[in-house]
Amino acid sequence: MKITKVCKTREIVTINGMYPGPTVHAQEDDRVIVKVTNETPYNATIHWHGVRQRLTCWSDGPAYLTQCPIQAGQTFTYEFTLVQQKGTLFWHAHVSWLRGTVHGALVIYPKTGVPYPFPNPYEEHVVILADYWFKDLQKLEKRVLASGGGAPASDAYTINGHPGPLYNCSKNDVFKIDVIPGKTYLLRIINAALNIELFFSIANHKLTIVEADGEYTKPFTVEQLMITPGQTMNVLVEANQPIAKYNMAIGPYMSAQFVPFQNFSAVAHFQYSGVSLTSMALPAPLPFFNDSLPVKNSMNGLRSLHATNLPLEIDTDLFFTIGVNVEQCHSRTPNKSCQGPNGGVFKASMNNVTFVRPSISLLQAYYNRLHGYYTDDFPEVPLKTYDFVNGAPNNIPNNTQSLNGTRVSVLEYGARVQLILQDTGIVSTENHPIHLHGYSFYVVGYGTGNFDPMTAEINLVDPPYMNTIGVPVGGWAAIRFIADNPGVWFIHCHLEVHTSWGLSMAFIVKNGEGPLETLPHPPADLPRC
Ligand code: C2O
Numbered sequence: 001m002k003i004t005k006v007c008k009t010r011e012i013v014t015i016n017g018m019y020p021g022p023t024v025h026a027q028e029d030d031r032v033i034v035k036v037t038n039e040t041p042y043n044a045t046i047h048w049h050g051v052r053q054r055l056t057c058w059s060d061g062p063a064y065l066t067q068c069p070i071q072a073g074q075t076f077t078y079e080f081t082l083v084q085q086k087g088t089l090f091w092h093a094h095v096s097w098l099r100g101t102v103h104g105a106l107v108i109y110p111k112t113g114v115p116y117p118f119p120n121p122y123e124e125h126v127v128i129l130a131d132y133w134f135k136d137l138q139k140l141e142k143r144v145l146a147s148g149g150g151a152p153a154s155d156a157y158t159i160n161g162h163p164g165p166l167y168n169c170s171k172n173d174v175f176k177i178d179v180i181p182g183k184t185y186l187l188r189i190i191n192a193a194l195n196i197e198l199f200f201s202i203a204n205h206k207l208t209i210v211e212a213d214g215e216y217t218k219p220f221t222v223e224q225l226m227i228t229p230g231q232t233m234n235v236l237v238e239a240n241q242p243i244a245k246y247n248m249a250i251g252p253y254m255s256a257q258f259v260p261f262q263n264f265s266a267v268a269h270f271q272y273s274g275v276s277l278t279s280m281a282l283p284a285p286l287p288f289f290n291d292s293l294p295v296k297n298s299m300n301g302l303r304s305l306h307a308t309n310l311p312l313e314i315d316t317d318l319f320f321t322i323g324v325n326v327e328q329c330h331s332r333t334p335n336k337s338c339q340g341p342n343g344g345v346f347k348a349s350m351n352n353v354t355f356v357r358p359s360i361s362l363l364q365a366y367y368n369r370l371h372g373y374y375t376d377d378f379p380e381v382p383l384k385t386y387d388f389v390n391g392a393p394n395n396i397p398n399n400t401q402s403l404n405g406t407r408v409s410v411l412e413y414g415a416r417v418q419l420i421l422q423d424t425g426i427v428s429t430e431n432h433p434i435h436l437h438g439y440s441f442y443v444v445g446y447g448t449g450n451f452d453p454m455t456a457e458i459n460l461v462d463p464p465y466m467n468t469i470g471v472p473v474g475g476w477a478a479i480r481f482i483a484d485n486p487g488v489w490f491i492h493c494h495l496e497v498h499t500s501w502g503l504s505m506a507f508i509v510k511n512g513e514g515p516l517e518t519l520p521h522p523p524a525d526l527p528r529c
Helices: 137-147 293-301 362-367 396-400 496-500
Strands: 002-005 008-011 024-027 031-037 046-049 075-081 087-093 103-109 123-132 156-159 176-179 184-191 197-202 207-212 215-222 224-227 232-238 245-253 266-272 316-328 344-350 353-355 403-405 408-411 415-423 432-436 441-448 468-471 475-483 487-493 504-509
Touching: 024 031, 031 046, 046 075, 087 184, 087 232, 103 123, 103 184, 137 496, 156 245, 156 266, 176 184, 184 197, 184 224, 197 207, 207 224, 215 293, 224 232, 224 293, 293 441, 316 432, 353 504, 362 487, 362 504, 415 432, 415 468, 432 475, 441 468, 468 475, 487 496
Parallel strands: 024 103, 123 184, 176 266, 316 415, 353 403, 408 504
Antiparallel strands: 002 008, 031 075, 046 087, 087 103, 123 156, 184 232, 197 224, 197 245, 207 215, 207 232, 245 266, 316 344, 344 353, 415 475, 432 468, 432 487, 441 475, 487 504
16 A cells, blocks of 8 residues: 655555554454455565464464465465463564564453453553665565665654654654543553664653563563564553653664664654643653663563463573674675675574575475475584684684574474573674564573573573563573474564574474374465465
């Protein structure tokens, strides 16, 4: 559909003509059935981000991982049950960079009669944060990959589709929440941006986080929060300030040095009833774009309300490095495709393996025992250990020369997994939001520097249960989960450009013995490649 934002009109892909897309409302344990018909000339899929897809891997949605894309004119029906899931999640396209405009909220209410573990809010609002681009996103991805260079900055940030008054031609393109003094509001915040981690704050108001990634947390109050692409957070806001108009603002959190600086902010209004419409909005302070301290503090404060199902013992111990690197250009005449730093090409990898997307879906290849599409030799630990964060001059080549491959790691049904995600600092250190499909995981540890099992603090009491973890700048995160959902599960950086560069891999979780431990047959309308 045609859309006009920030003085420009362009054609974007949407669901049912809406940007952001429609909110899907459901209840815990509901069966969700969504029929998707592709009326665009592009390939499409929809991923249900954070839905654990118990025994329904076929409906997960990442293109070439669990399904072939839905081609122009085709229809595919996603069908899954929200087994023991409630809270705020979201859905988005999962092919090329289409999710930039194809995304929306998935709000799952508790079962009838089951209250929230906090006082009932007066009202609830979905608040979707995104980055907005003038360019066609599928072409943009192709161009970035062909150039070898970095991704350009987006053209605006948006809050529920509105850039707000700080942008040209956007004085009236502002999202507003009208509030009544004395009432409490629940904001369901979703970072649906392609390539930017965001700070969020409301002028003069505190935010009490009560849920992260669709799981309740112990209430935790902050002035500002940082939310990575792929994360969702529910916060309570008390309208306890004098009657006025207050800004709700988002701005970038970027630790990377090689991403183009885009220090602008989108603003929305949190306005009290009774305020004069012409009154000036109070500004909302945001941390400086590379300030990691509030990020660390809020991560340390996130604690599960009930950590059930947390594996205290583990039997599968994995260690993956994650990072971006620059490789020398091999073409004889360095040219258009060598526009990375020093005439090189950007690549990204996990344990030095740059993920190569197969030509059919991995799940179909695995299920039908088709050979030649992947190998099951993804390394359990990096090929060589060294100083990951600072680099040790002698060893750097081990991290800079990644191998291209479609390698997966096979997990036995029921494996109790600990995975250390170690950020590397070869090009620069940056925060990578790593997202796992099919599972939530406990973030049992989080720290800066190289992971050291002797000194790392591990929380086996109340770690947060999440599906996306911002692995800290020059640091590590330790996650745990029980591999009890068979299928092919993608794990990747939710900064889309890093996934395009190969910062991803997949787990294959084998079937167990029982019928409730076995992946059923594929649906009849599953698209073909
Ligand atoms: Cu929200 Cu694989 O994605």
